[in-house]
Amino acid sequence: MSQTNRTGAHARTALDGERADPAATAGLGRDHEAAADVVLRTQALTKHYGSTVALQDLTIEARRGEVLGFLGPNGAGKTTTIRLLLGLIGPTSGQAEIFGLDVRAQRRAVHARTAYVPGEAALWPSLTGAETLHLLARMHGRTDVAYRDELVQAFDFDPSRKVRGYSKGNKQKINLIAALATRADLLILDEPTSGLDPLMEQAFRECVLQAKGNGQTVFLSSHILAEAEALCDRVAILSAGQLVEVGTLAQMRHLSALSVEATFPGPPPTLDQLRGVSNVRVSGHQLSCQVRGPIDELLAVLAAAHPTTLLSREPSLEELFLSLYGQRERRNHSPEQGPDDVS
């Protein structure tokens, strides 16, 4: 893993919410512009519960108009991070800022510009859907009523029923509609599509892309990798409370292998001696393999055998995730390497 990716791809100068000085040098100017665009930033954010490490030294940034995916297996520390960002819990050490404001000391100012969707909807069972939407809007302090009505239609939501009568998916729709209708500058979404059917998931994706188009920043915690792949500009992968990787999909794909499948008129060629090639499988006249690094040597061997079909595919986010997580697990269990070698 590259150190650049490990600590975030963007400049981490002090945030003051102002645009960069145009008279500054080009390099410094770019740094200032990037800093001004940073909406969310954590610096060595750490949370311990007694001897349990929930989050360790998380350093990450999200820019304005960006959809940042936050991925990790169960118990990786995703929800802890979100609760820290929202000021619901305090860090053991480190810092978190949103809009340049300390999330703990200035949480009310942060919340005024932030909307949050929890993974598990805790709502008041005796209120109706409409009453709950009204309540949540009033508690937030702002809402786009016309857009809220549009969202009610888009999510096919019946607001006349009491919350106790809603399914899990419908309760989640209330949280989503309430959050999106605020048109907040930052949307923090924790497993937002939990309980939604595929049609509603599609509606959600459209809403997120629309929010991104409006310049809103989205911090999306999810374990639905297809969703993250479809929506996220960058993804951060968390494991056991530590950041494993952060970057764009393109940046991360070089870390994993390319899948290649080919069909030949006769027996496929032998690839045993080729550098970077692994997982070679032969089935009749078909061959599949994975290649890491330069592919010219492989292509030359395949071309010499006159393939009738040739397909190459970049690794999906799921494959990247499994690959990264698998590497980390293997390293953690390797007797030669301690945990420090992982990062």
Add this chain to the structure above:
Amino acid sequence: MSASATTTASPTTGAVRRYRLPQFVLAQFIAVRALRSGAAWGLAIGAYIYASAVGYRDLAPTSAARQVLLDSLSSNVGLVALLGQTPRIDTVGVFVDWRALGVWPVVVSVWAILLSTKVLRGEESAGRLELFLSGATTARRAVLGAVAGMCAGLAAMFVCTAVATAAASRHTGLTPDTGQVLALAAVPTLAAAVFMAVGALSSQLMATRARAAGLASAVLGAAFMLRALGDSAPAASALVYASPLGWLEKVHPLGTLSVGWLVPVAGLVVVLVAVTVALAGRDLGASTIAHSDQAKARTRLLGSPLGLVLRLNRGSLAAWVLASVVAGLLYGSFAQSAGKAFASSSVLKRLGGDLVASAQHAGARLYAGVIFLIVMTLVMAYVASAMSNVREQEATGLLDNLLVRSVRRSGWLAGRVAVAAVAAAAIAVFAGVAFWVGASSQHSALGLRELLLAGVNAAAPALALLGLLVFVFGFVPRWTSLVGYGLLAWAFLLEMLGSAVHINHWVMDTSLLHHVALAPVVDPNWRIVATYLGAGVVLALAGGWRFNVRDLAAE
């Protein structure tokens, strides 16, 4: 559990452990929890019986003293309404029988209602019952399992009451035989069983736990009123037979034992459980009494955290105030006749305990003082329940949903505490005013001002408890309910025991009720009231500060 598991080998899937059927697991799960509280109630009843027996021995050691006691009690309409019809009190057993079994069946019935509606409707609403019903069982079997689990709590109460009574009798001059001890333990246990069954049935009838508990509480209130009216009004004496509490009153375990009255009570329990099981075949989440989930949006009060508290709790607030007014009117209307009895009996004055021993006024004021002691306890119960609800908002994540918006932690907590404080004061003051209205209707000399001040005085321990619970909520949130109800039970127990037996003053000092003047018997001690309020405010501020900076703590 593991002892009951069997292991079978499967050629394809390996070893498969087989456990008991879900209804048995459910019964065991509930039994473990019910056993503890049932046993605690049994021990508390036993302690109360011990204290009553010792108190009687000291108060009426001679037959002449007993005669005075009997005359005083039999003419005291208020006490008869409160505790039940007085039999001829000529032995310590009869006195204990009347005093203990007038109070405890009602107290444990409230516990039974809360337990059964939580188990049979609360768990269903929370979605946890589904986990059991997805196993190899049916809804009816699950309900039977839950009832069986709760019966374990009743059994613990029965055993502990019987053992504690038998132990207490060795030191107090009580000489009950085994049958009497068992009958005495059976009375509160069967009262709890009846209202556990009422709670179970109302959990089938109503769609939410709050409604189920409300219906069951209304049935308990009606049963108590029927018994009270039947006992206190000769023309309506037949009403006693319309209430299971009236049937239990007729048992007289330590007097002229009439064990036959236990049979209809047990029969009623069986019928109620059978109807409950029959109705349990409904759809999960549904209720026998149709309850529409469709409603027109009413957004009034939904504009602020304070408004939300009022909106969500207006029903229970109204119920508390209404109950205080009705009880005040009822017991106020007995003030005149009760006062005459109190005034004529030096023995009864002593029965009230040390707090009233220094009282310069007799009669109706003494009776009103006893009633306001009960009001203090009830207002403390309200405060404990309100703060328990505050903690629940945090534990269930509902608070998260507000605090991630533009809601201040301090503002939210201040609103909740303010509502609880105002409601506690209102309950106590309304009880005072209603008591005056009732007393005035019977031409009692009790004045509005002194009863109003007695109401204010009665709110003081509750407000101190409120401050203390805010402190606990701030520093150790998970202990809020435990400390609230624990201190309430402790204070109640000490006042009950302390009125009959000598308890070390250091122990008595730990009761929030002990320091408060028993107005209107004596004038309120404003220094104590101010100290309570000051301590409450300081503790609340400290708790509020801590809440503002601490991590939110989920369940």
